[in-house]
Amino acid sequence: MAIAMVAAGIAACGAPDYTYVKNSAEKTYFRVPASWQKVDQAGLDYMTQAENPDSASAQLRKKMTWAVAYDADEKPTAAHLFSLAxxxxxxxxxxxxxxTEEQANLVSFDALRNLFLPVSDSARASAxxxxxxxPGFELMVDEVLTPSDGVRGVRVVYNYELPNGVLHTFDQTTFxxxxxxxxxxxxxxCSSRCYKExxxxxxxxxxxxxxRSKP
Known part of the structure; x- marks a missing residue:
């Protein structure tokens, strides 16, 4: 699936304020500041793929999944997303x-909250x-979202302390x-200090x- 990026907010002689990221096939859109850089797709795919990339399950997952990342660091890398640093x-x-139908049957608001890190009481107890x-879990935002008739979801903002002792904030929206x-x-x-600033x-x-809901 292709990613289209359209510059917006262009002043008469200025640079774009934002990069608009969209997947038209999935009717999914968001924007990031123009200074944020796209993370190398091969590196992102490598870090998010558990299977052998040549396996049938990996090929099927590739067809069923679209992912992209943008990093405000001057040296963008997928490691900034998944590292414990x-x-x-x-x-x-x-x-x-x-x-799959089996996976869809397990979907709940708590399942959506726990997609990246454990957030619900039961998920944290299991972890x-x-x-x-x-350590250091703090839940700061937990709201149910119903942006349109065909879409529902949650937004959670929470903290975890990484092994180096630095508190990090995760802002997650899932529909x-x-x-x-x-x-x-x-x-x-990003780090909690970065998140506040x-x-x-x-x-x-x-x-x-x-x-946007798909028919």
């Missing part, structure tokens, strides 16, 4: 995934039992269509995330 500049990660739960056959997620991550900028990215 500090991320001092915002990085935004968008993902659209088509679900604690498995020995994978990070699902009416029959729960597709989910749409946007996650923005750039709150307006990050919120503008998060609230720009738009999904």
């Amino acid at each position: 500090s991320t001092h500049h915002p990085i935004a990660y968008a993902k659209v995934m088509h679900l 604690l039992e498995a020995g994978t739960l990070l 699902v269509n009416n029959d729960a056959s597709i989910y749409y997620m946007l996650v923005i991550r 750039r709150a307006a900028e990050i919120d503008a990215v998060a609230t720009s995330f738009t999904v």
Whole structure:
């Protein structure tokens, strides 16, 4: 699926204020500041792919998934999204995934909250039992969203403390269509200090995330 980027907000002799990112086939749109750079797609795919890339399951997942990331760091990398090291500049990660019928039957608001990191009480309890739960969890925003008749979802903003002791904030918006056959997620991550300092900028990215229902 192709990504189209359209420059907007161009002044008479100025540069674009934003990069508009869209996947027309999935009717998914958001915008990031023009200074944010696209993360290398091969690197992003490598870090999000658990299977052997030549396997049949990997090829099927590739057909069912679209993902892209934009990083405010001068050296953009997918490691800023998934690493347990500090991320001092915002990085935004968008993902659209088509679900099997079995997966769709498991969709709930809590399932949407837990897509990136454990957020619900039960998910954090399971992670604690498995020995994978990070410390310092704080839930700051948890709201149910109904932007249109064909789309519903949640936005959660929460903190976790990484092993180096630096608190990080995760701003996650996830939608699902009416029959729960597709989910749409946007996650923005950076250190909590960065999140506070750039709150307006990050919120503008998060609230720009738009999904139109598919017939």
